[in-house]
Amino acid sequence: RKEVEQDPGPFNVPEGATVAFNCTYSNSASQSFFWYRQDCRKEPKLLMSVYSSGNEDGRFTAQLNRASQYISLLIRDSKLSDSATYLCVVSFSGGYQKVTFGTGTKLQVIP
Amino acid sequence: GAVVSQHPSRVICKSGTSVKIECRSLDFQATTMFWYRQFPKKSLMLMATSNEGSKATYEQGVEKDKFLINHASLTLSTLTVTSAHPEDSSFYICSARPDIYYGYTFGSGTRLTVV
Numbered sequence: 502r503k504e505v506e507q508d509p510g511p512f513n514v515p516e517g518a519t520v521a522f523n524c525t526y527s528n529s530a531s532q533s534f535f536w537y538r539q540d541c542r543k544e545p546k547l548l549m550s551v552y553s554s555g556n557e558d559g560r561f562t563a564q565l566n567r568a569s570q571y572i573s574l575l576i577r578d579s580k581l582s583d584s585a586t587y588l589c590v591v592s593f594s595g596g597y598q599k600v601t602f603g604t605g606t607k608l609q610v611i612p
Numbered sequence: 613g614a615v616v617s618q619h620p621s622r623v624i625c626k627s628g629t630s631v632k633i634e635c636r637s638l639d640f641q642a643t644t645m646f647w648y649r650q651f652p653k654k655s656l657m658l659m660a661t662s663n664e665g666s667k668a669t670y671e672q673g674v675e676k677d678k679f680l681i682n683h684a685s686l687t688l689s690t691l692t693v694t695s696a697h698p699e700d701s702s703f704y705i706c707s708a709r710p711d712i713y714y715g716y717t718f719g720s721g722t723r724l725t726v727v
Contacts, residue, residue: 535715542723544705545656547715588656590716592709600646600707600716604655 504528505591507603515611518579522606524589525571533592534565536574538585539605545588548574579610614640614710618719625696625726633691633722635706641686642708646716647679650703659704662689696726 507524514520526534534551549556551563551572562575572591576583589603615638625631635645645662660681661669668681680692693700705721 533712533715537715542703544718544721546718550715592716594712599661600658602648602656602658 504601505589505603507589507606509604509606511607511609513609513611514579516579516581519575519577520579520608522574522587523571524573524603526591526601527570528591528593529570531591531593533594534572535590535592536563536572537588537590539588540585548587576608581610581612584608584610614714614717616706616708616717616719618706618722620722621720622723623725625724627697627726628695630692630694631696631724633693633704633706635689635691635708635719637687637708640710642689643686645683645689645706645708647681647689647691648705648707650705656705693724696724698726700724701726
């Protein structure tokens with residue numbers, strides 16, 4: 502089983518739609534969770550951290566389920582500019598840092 | 613916010629030569645930096661973890677003698693691709709984390725083409 506798994510997509514959605522991505526992780530000792538956005542041929546950029554209580558930033562909502570070992574990202578009212586690859590990142594910091602990326606989920610928002 | 617500067621952004625080199633890529637944390641100290649490689653339409657793959665003042669930790673399958681990492685100060689890590697081959701052509705990205713309350717900040721990446 503991969504350490505971090507994501508559905509690669511692509512997810513093709515119309516503008517204004519709501520879309521959700523899930524990401525599962527295998528290391529139950531993982532401590533930090535993030536969603537990154539990567540545009541074509543660019544470096545990843547932090548979209549949001551994910552907390553146990555869930556967190557929201559505008560149209561974006563992230564949630565963590567430690568019991569089931571998955572995190573989710575919900576995008577409401579999709580915009581064309583949301584088209585990108587969304588990367589799930591899981592981090593462990595127990596004496597050493599280990600960061601694992603999911604393979605990414607590609608989102609294409611269609612006019 | 614935390615900034616990681618990476619240079620060069622693009623390099624073309626001949627087979628057999630070596631290329632050095634620099635990664636600097638501009639406004640924070642980074643005892644640990646990470647080096648990734650990304651092939652076209654593939655995910656980021658961690659190559660190695662660079663530790664200030666000690667040896668880097670390489671991921672399985674990554675040749676330490678080919679990808680030399682030096683983390684001589686708290687703000688600078690370098691990756692040297694030695695005896696480059698066309699199959700080393702890729703997008704190399706470094707990242708660091710200012711502290712446990714922040715996510716990971718990435719350099720802008722280096723696109724290496726070996727001809």
